[in-house]
Amino acid sequence: MRALILIAPTLLALAGCATVQPWEKGKLAKPEMTFGGDKLDTRYADHVYTSREAASGGAGVGGGGCGCN
């Protein structure tokens, strides 16, 4: 419930933004503006933090487990 209270305003804020036209998206198409990033770099970071901290995940689902944690 508490999470919903936090998330709902964010959803409303995201949904309420003005429409950006296709010809205005040149900067958004730059690689560094995407959320994916370097896949192997991200994979290393996830693996290191998962093996040293209790929290994990958040950006995706589908990776396997390991004996490191």
Added chain:
Amino acid sequence: MTTSRQPPQELAASLLAAALLLPGVQALADEPPQNGSISLRYLDYADRQAGLERIRAHSPSVAVTAPVASDWSIEGTLTADDVSGASPRYHTAVSGASHMQDERKAGDVAVTRYFRRGTLTAGAAYSTEHDYVSRALSLNGTVSSEDNNTTWAFGLAGSRDSIDPVNHVVVDEHKRTVSVLAGVTRVLTPNDIGQLTLTRTNGDGYFNDPYKLFDNRPRSRRQNTVLLRWNHYVDATGGTTRLGYRYYSDSYRIRAHTLSGEYVQPLGGGWSVVPEVRLYTQSAAYFYYDPVYDGTLGPPFPPGFSSGAGPDRLSSPDQRLSGFGAVTVGLKVVREIGKLWTVDVKVEGYEQRGSWRLFHDGSPGLAPLHARMFQVGLTRRW
């Protein structure tokens, strides 16, 4: 002099058509990769605490992405982790630390089908260590709005792990997880894009660390994350800020906050630099016990052990389940060589301390953990 005039509708249509021809301006809707790529990356990781060099890992990996026909792509990665060193058997006790050497091999493959306004990706992952095998399957998808300003994401994944520790404290144990994901990515302005992702993982089975003493954890774990990300293009510098915040909670009653930020600054000549910082804080699991031991038996026995507190009660002396804060700082340098090659080098330092926990006191009596990471990467497109 004569001037040709276009009706407003025709002019708008022409502008739109011209804009759509520019690479990437349909931003947001996932499109099949126009080129294939192969990436090689190597990680050298080492961590230590006062008086103990702990874990060292060397991890080469390779990733390949290739378009197939016009509406499909396939990607896969292979990683080999050569891990060795020592790990405390309880808390951060140097005496009696367990020494280990292992090689982990991991691979995954994903096939994506692209539709006019969405994608569907099926993936499989497999990894093996001498005492641990993991198998995972996943299905992820996206759906974009007609104007490509909003993309909804959904995902479902499951894993099944087999655990056979070499000390035989358990034999042929298993752990299963099911994860679901829902998210939305939204173009906010011509310079801003935001993303909200929720995940839930239900896990059942063996969660203990078999190499730690008195580590007896619940056989189920429920994990929730809320991840907010925001990328902003800075007109004045041509750079990009990439900010993220993750809230994590689980049925161990661990609550964690992660704040991360990096700034990508192109320098010209194909060079760019990316400084980064990450702040992390977590509370302790409800069954974690501080390094205060049984009054009669001493370390590593948990308090009350000699007076008959059940040996099967939940407990863990694992530093990773304690309350602490952590800071990472790093710098990545990237060089694009022509349109086909990219080389990068990245250095990071990480430190974890009980006293750095935010909002509350951290767990006392543990040695700080330091880690350093060095990466080098090479990508070739075709």
